[in-house]
Amino acid sequence: AQSVAQPEDQVNVAEGNPLTVKCTYSVSGNPYLFWYVQYPNRGLQFLLKYITGDNLVKGSYGFEAEFNKSQTSFHLKKPSALVSDSALYFCACKYSGGGADGLTFGKGTHLIIQP
C-alpha cells in the first residue's frame, strides 16, 4: 500500500520570504509524485510532478519541488512567497508500474502568507 504524509497542518510565512511545504511518501517501487493546490470551494489545480530525471522539478507560479529518494521526500518550495499563495496544498503519489493510476493524497497543508 502507498501512503503520503504531510507533517504540518499549517505553515505560516511572511510575504517575500522563502517557503517550504513538506511531504514524505511510501511506495513500493519507483514513485510518481505530484503537488496540487486547492483554493476555497474549488477543485484541485496541478502545480508540478516528478516522473523521472532531474530531482529538482519546476512548476507553475514559481513553485519547485525536490525529489529525494533516500529520504523519500518531495518538499514543495518557492524562493519568495506571495500573499496570493495562501491556499491548501496537497502532495500525492502513485506507483509507477502500469495500471495503477489512482493517486494517494496526503491530508493537506494550509499555507498562510502574512503581508
Added chain:
Amino acid sequence: DAGVTQSPTHLIKTRGQQVTLRCSPKSGHDTVSWYQQALGQGPQFIFQYYEEEERQRGNFPDRFSGHQFPNYSSELNVNALLLGDSALYLCASSLGGGTGTQYFGPGTRLTVL
C-alpha cells in the same frame, strides 16, 4: 480549451436515497477518475474508468458505481446514501495511464441529511 466540468455543483439528499454525479473530461482526455474529499481530508480515490471499463478501484463499497460513455464522459452513482457520504466529489481526467497528469474539476458538494 474547456477544462473538466462537473454537475451539479451542489446536491442535498436524504439517507437511503440514490444520487448520480456527472463529469465531462478535458478535451482530448480519455480517462476519468473519481475521488471523495471529506471535510478536512485529502481526496480519496474511488475508481477510474478507461475505454468504458472500470480499470482500478479504491477501498469503497459496492454502493459506489460508475459508468463511462463513448464520448469519455462519466457518471458516479451512489446508492443507499449514508450520512458519511457527505463530501466533495471530485472528477479528474487524464490521457491514458502511466505518467498522464490528472486534471481536476471543481467538484460536486453532496450533503446527506
